[in-house]
Amino acid sequence: MGKTIIISNRLPVQLQISNGSINAIPSVGGLATGMKSVHSGGESLWIGWSGLTDEDTPEELEDDIDIALKEHGCAKVKLNSDEIDGFYYGFSNRTIWPLFHYFLKYSEFELNYWDTYKAVNQKFADAIIENSDENDTIWVHDYQLMLVPQMVREKRSDTTIGFFLHIPFPSFEIFRTLPWREEILEGLLGSDLIGFHTYDYERHFLSSVRRLIGLEVSFNEIYLDNRVINVDSFPMGIDYKKFRDAAIAHASKSKEERSDLQARLDNHKASAPDTKLILSIDRLDYSKGIAKRINAFEYFLNKYPEYKEKVRLIILAVPSRSNVPQYQLLKREVDELVGRINGELSTVNWTPIWYFYRSLPFESLIDLYTSSDIAWLTPLRDGMNLVAKEYIATRTDKTGVLILSEMAGSAYEMNEALLINPNNFEQQADTLKQAFNMPLEEQVSRNTFLQKRLERYNVEVWANEFMNALKENRDLGKAFISEKMSSEILLSIEEAYSKSKKRLLFLDYDGTLAGFHKDPQQASPDEELYELLDELHEQEDTTVFLISGRDKQTFGRWFLPKKYNMIVEHGVWISRNGEEFKMLEQVKGDWMNKIRPVLESFVDRTPGSFIEEKNYSLAWHYRNTDPDFGTKRATELNTVLRSLIGNDDISVLNGNKVMEIKSSNVNKGRAATRMLSEDDYDFVFAIGDDWTDEFMFQELPDSAITVKVGLKKTQAKYHVENTARVRQLLKRFTKP
Numbered sequence: 001m002g003k004t005i006i007i008s009n010r011l012p013v014q015l016q017i018s019n020g021s022i023n024a025i026p027s028v029g030g031l032a033t034g035m036k037s038v039h040s041g042g043e044s045l046w047i048g049w050s051g052l053t054d055e056d057t058p059e060e061l062e063d064d065i066d067i068a069l070k071e072h073g074c075a076k077v078k079l080n081s082d083e084i085d086g087f088y089y090g091f092s093n094r095t096i097w098p099l100f101h102y103f104l105k106y107s108e109f110e111l112n113y114w115d116t117y118k119a120v121n122q123k124f125a126d127a128i129i130e131n132s133d134e135n136d137t138i139w140v141h142d143y144q145l146m147l148v149p150q151m152v153r154e155k156r157s158d159t160t161i162g163f164f165l166h167i168p169f170p171s172f173e174i175f176r177t178l179p180w181r182e183e184i185l186e187g188l189l190g191s192d193l194i195g196f197h198t199y200d201y202e203r204h205f206l207s208s209v210r211r212l213i214g215l216e217v218s219f220n221e222i223y224l225d226n227r228v229i230n231v232d233s234f235p236m237g238i239d240y241k242k243f244r245d246a247a248i249a250h251a252s253k254s255k256e257e258r259s260d261l262q263a264r265l266d267n268h269k270a271s272a273p274d275t276k277l278i279l280s281i282d283r284l285d286y287s288k289g290i291a292k293r294i295n296a297f298e299y300f301l302n303k304y305p306e307y308k309e310k311v312r313l314i315i316l317a318v319p320s321r322s323n324v325p326q327y328q329l330l331k332r333e334v335d336e337l338v339g340r341i342n343g344e345l346s347t348v349n350w351t352p353i354w355y356f357y358r359s360l361p362f363e364s365l366i367d368l369y370t371s372s373d374i375a376w377l378t379p380l381r382d383g384m385n386l387v388a389k390e391y392i393a394t395r396t397d398k399t400g401v402l403i404l405s406e407m408a409g410s411a412y413e414m415n416e417a418l419l420i421n422p423n424n425f426e427q428q429a430d431t432l433k434q435a436f437n438m439p440l441e442e443q444v445s446r447n448t449f450l451q452k453r454l455e456r457y458n459v460e461v462w463a464n465e466f467m468n469a470l471k472e473n474r475d476l477g478k479a480f481i482s483e484k485m486s487s488e489i490l491l492s493i494e495e496a497y498s499k500s501k502k503r504l505l506f507l508d509y510d511g512t513l514a515g516f517h518k519d520p521q522q523a524s525p526d527e528e529l530y531e532l533l534d535e536l537h538e539q540e541d542t543t544v545f546l547i548s549g550r551d552k553q554t555f556g557r558w559f560l561p562k563k564y565n566m567i568v569e570h571g572v573w574i575s576r577n578g579e580e581f582k583m584l585e586q587v588k589g590d591w592m593n594k595i596r597p598v599l600e601s602f603v604d605r606t607p608g609s610f611i612e613e614k615n616y617s618l619a620w621h622y623r624n625t626d627p628d629f630g631t632k633r634a635t636e637l638n639t640v641l642r643s644l645i646g647n648d649d650i651s652v653l654n655g656n657k658v659m660e661i662k663s664s665n666v667n668k669g670r671a672a673t674r675m676l677s678e679d680d681y682d683f684v685f686a687i688g689d690d691w692t693d694e695f696m697f698q699e700l701p702d703s704a705i706t707v708k709v710g711l712k713k714t715q716a717k718y719h720v721e722n723t724a725r726v727r728q729l730l731k732r733f734t735k736p
Contacts, residue, residue, distance in 0.1 A: 002135035004044040005128060006035055009088070009144040011048040013072050015065065022061055024068040031141060038463050039073060046074045047127050054080040077127045079120065086116025092144045093321055099178060100143065100170050101287040101381040106326050109179050118147060125151035134159055137470065142166045147183070150190030162470040163191040164234070167383040168409070169201040172208045185213055189224055193470045195234045197384045197409040202233045210627035223711050225721035230473045234466050235413050236384050237458040243393035246366045251396065261364050265371040276436055278313045279372035281387050283320040284357070286330050289380040289405065289422045290317060294337045294353070300429040301345060301352065307436065309350040314368065316356045331357070369394040374435045376403045378422040384409040388417065389454050398444040398451065401435040413453065416446040482708050482719040485729065489718060493705055494732045500683035502541050506672050506696060508688035509548040511656055512709050515723050516623060525558055532727060535734040537564055545675060547668050549660060549692055551614040552581045570662060570692060571671030572616050584671060587616045587663040591650055595661055598640060606633045617662035634659055656690045669695030676700065687726060
């Protein structure tokens with residue numbers, strides 16, 4: 001049984017150097033809490049940056065740091081100050097963070113940031129390789145390490161790798177602006193399972209995969225080489241019991257045991273019993289909408305002046321990335337807003353806003369959660385927002401009102417909260433009034449549902465569900481009928497080939513011998529392919545057929561001078577040894593005049609699609625269309641065609657980004673079996689990549705060796721990853 005390797009930018013411990021010695025103090029909250037159930041005992045290792053740069057670490061303490069970290073099941077990645085500047089403060093937080101939170105104007109696309117990000121990701125990948133084995137399970141976390149999965153995959157092809165993104169994944173239109181968008185996607189696709197907080201983020205990611213790198217996506221599965229990558233949503237929970245128990249313990253404290261902050265809150269409530277406390281807790285980040293929230297509060301007080309001196313807004317802004325210019329500007333803006341509003345609206349007995357710019361200990365957070373009547377959280381974009389869940393967990397009497405931005409990931413599972421648009425001041429003012437006047441019965445009803453859900457789906461359940469899904473994904477390939485072409489299988493096929501006396505090979509072209517091209521007419525064979533086919537064609541006792549849906553004019557131009565055997569248009573035409581094409585099947589083409597106008601209308605309404613007209617078939621290609629739109633149009637066209645065709649002897653073949661209409665009595669399987677019947681072959685081989693090749697796999701005898709290109713459900717016995725592997729396989733047949 002392998003270990004579980006957890007990888008994040010920071011380790012779940014804080015290192016302190018004091019008097020020449022090292023102390024490692026476990027972190028509380030966040031990911032460290034969530035991973036407790038996964039990172040336990042001797043069966044796991046957590047890899048990350050220690051928090052100390054090389055410049056801050058005395059050389060003589062390096063071994064002591066390793067020992068201290070090992071006691072907590074951790075191993076470090078060493079980073080210097082330049083790497084932290086370029087990787088963390090640069091690309092991670094000046095490029096990815098603003099872009100993924102829809103603040104495109106703040107995104108900086110600096111090449112040196114990107115180069116440092118790649119280099120540091122490689123450092124993390126190298127640390128994983130050094131500390132793990134092939135049978136370990138690897139779980140990579142967050143936007144700082146999006147290249148790591150593929151970097152590990154290149155060295156450990158069979159290792160199980162999961163990735164979880166803790167921030168939003170943006171829509172395709174936003175993500176496509178990133179100069180290194182393909183590299184980021186390819187890095188993530190090194191994973192076996194990619195997790196997001198919400199279905200929206202999952203959907204955005206899948207859309208980008210389809211549109212930018214053209215991979216086949218089926219529901220939430222991505223097909224890449226010999227792997228199926230699963231993409232799913234796992235909304236992160238909190239340590240519900242920790243917050244619940246802390247709130248219960250807080251309520252049992254005597255007056256003397258209470259903190260200074262709690263005493264201040266108690267005094268305020270005693271002096272103004274009708275006053276409501278509104279709580280706002282965030283990191284000081286532009287994505288949290290703090291400035292807009294303060295403006296909305298001013299708007300509320302001006303629209304409903306009767307609530308002046310009856311509400312107080314408590315803002316806790318936790319310092320964050322104070323060396324980044326946008327954060328410095330935001331702090332200045334918030335400081336000025338609070339000062340102006342307090343200056344304009346305060347009375348002798350009332351200050352509308354209490355503003356704290358600091359981090360508070362856990363006990364103080366409980367003071368605020370349990371004392372506040374309303375929690376008001378209005379991020380402009382937020383991956384999850386756990387503060388909303390923490391507030392609800394501490395409401396032991398089930399009172400309190402949560403006002404939550406619909407732009408927060410947690411809004412999807414907290415429908416009982418009052419959901420608002422953070423850009424709509426009018427709505428927020430009305431919602432604050434609704435919260436102020438909400439009956440206790442309604443508060444209890446809403447919070448009862450919320451608490452049950454949060455208790456049931458806590459952070460431990462979140463972590464375990466992801467790990468279980470990752471383990472299940474290991475066996476996903478078993479659901480496919482075909483077996484991966486291993487080196488052992490290849491050797492046995494090669495041996496059978498060399499011992500056979502008469503061989504028959506059927507080779508599909510597009511997607512098998514050659515990759516796809518935006519314009520099918522330009523996907524001509526390269527010299528390497530010609531050399532390979534020449535060697536196969538010239539072998540004694542070997543009959544090779546190129547079998548394709550291509551038209552005879554194109555194949556004739558490419559291959560007739562080579563005198564290859566060819567079957568084209570799915571079995572309508574045949575050419576042997578350089579002879580002109582002859583009809584293999586008697587087919588009619590009078591139906592084409594009825595179908596062609598339908599296809600033309602779909603071309604007009606589907607930018608990027610086009611018609612390929614063959615002698616006895618019509619093909620509608622949509623490889624160059626928007627992937628989602630093209631698939632939608634293909635489904636629509638399929639319905640239209642089947643209603644038009646009715647009982648006619650016409651069929652519709654759905655290939656790889658192409659839909660072909662042809663005579664029903666023509667297919668590759670029928671053509672292949674006719675060739676097989678012409679001689680006594682003791683070795684039969686067929687290879688292809690799409691549904692048109694399934695006819696061959698079905699019709700050829702069980703003794704035939706059938707191979708699918710790509711990991712898809714198939715009647716073939718085996719599968720290989722791509723065209724490069726196809727050529728490698730066929731070259732084995734050319735050995736003397």
